[in-house]
Amino acid sequence: MRAAAGAMQSYYAARATYYDAVYERVERAADIAFLREHLPARLAARDVLEVACGTGYWSQHLVRRVRRLVLTDAVAEPLALAATRPGIDAANCHIADAYAPPESLGKFNGLFAGLWFSHVARARRAAFFTGIHARLTPGARVLLIDNNEAQRRDFPNEEVDAQGDTYQLRTLRDGSIHRVLKNFPSRDELQAHVQAAGGRVTDYRNLDNFWLLEYELG
Ligand SMILES: C[S@@+](CC[C@H](N)C(=O)[O-])C[C@H]1O[C@@H](n2cnc3c(N)ncnc32)[C@H](O)[C@@H]1O
Structure with missing residues (x-):
């Protein structure tokens, strides 16, 4: 499992300079236009931690509405690009593991992760939620978005392992x-x-190409 996680990080490091092409696909335009407005509105005026921020595509929109935005990613190459986005303060960009965002980042009442949960192995999902919740205050709002099943059309050669x-x-x-x-978790999961x-x-x-989940901590 750890080897797969390392391989994925190398993949995103190599892809960083042209990663944003995923946001230029015409069939995704309507969803993206909606999310660019909806996500910042739902996290408006909050102190927000973004995990696995990548090149900061969503960060550049969130930063217009939130009170404070701290960006994290485990990989230096995409994070360096995120730090150059309009409105982003490079001092608020940190290398950090999404499974254990460090205490030094402080506490937040909002969290966002885009196109990240699909990369969490089923056996690590509970650990992911425990890790991010340690950085959140009661009543915090969390938004996750990711590719839905439509993305599978692009990769017909997928395989499923013994863990599912x-x-x-x-x-x-x-x-x-x-x-x-x-992974493509169901709503029930x-x-x-x-x-x-x-x-x-x-x-x-x-949506047509993405699912969106919003929840609040008790
Ligand atoms: C599909 S990209 C999503 C980027 C961005 N959130 C977006 O929506 O465009 C996945 C990101 O997860 C990062 N990543 C991989 N493993 C990670 C980990 N353990 N902790 C934090 N980030 C990780 C990769 O570097 C990559 O930037």
């Missing part, structure tokens, strides 16, 4: 091929994980 985790083979522009963990972790789901949407 799905892997896709992805080819980068340099021709290198990477085996990337990519998400709801059960959130409840088990002490959260209350307040919204779930399945």
Whole structure:
């Protein structure tokens, strides 16, 4: 499992300079236009921790509405690009593991993770929620978005392992091929994980290309 996590980080390091092409696909335009407004509105005026922020595509929109935005990612290459986005203060960008955001970051009443939960192995989901909740105050609002099943059309060669985790083979522009963990949790699975972790789901949407989950901590 750890080897797969390391391989995924190398993959995102190599892909960082052209990662944002995923947001230029025409079939995703309507969803993205909606999310660019909806996500900042739902986290407005909050102190927000973003985990696995990547190149900061969503951060640049969140930062316009939130009170404080702290960006984290485990990989230096995408995080360095996020730090150059308009409105982002490089001093608020930190290398950090999404499973254990450090105490030194402080406490937050909002959290966002985009296109990250799909990369969490089923066996690590509970640990992910425990790790982020340690950085949140009671009543904090969490928003997660990710690719829905529509994304699978692009990767017909996926495989499923004994734990039920799905892997896709992805080819980068340099021709290198990477085996990337990519899961597609159902609404019921998400709801059960959130409840088990002490959260209350307040919204779930399945858009054309993405799912969105919003919940609040008790
Ligand atoms: C699909 S990208 C999502 C980037 C961004 N959130 C977005 O929505 O465009 C996944 C990100 O997870 C990061 N990542 C991989 N393993 C991580 C970990 N253990 N902790 C934090 N970030 C991680 C990768 O570096 C990459 O930037």
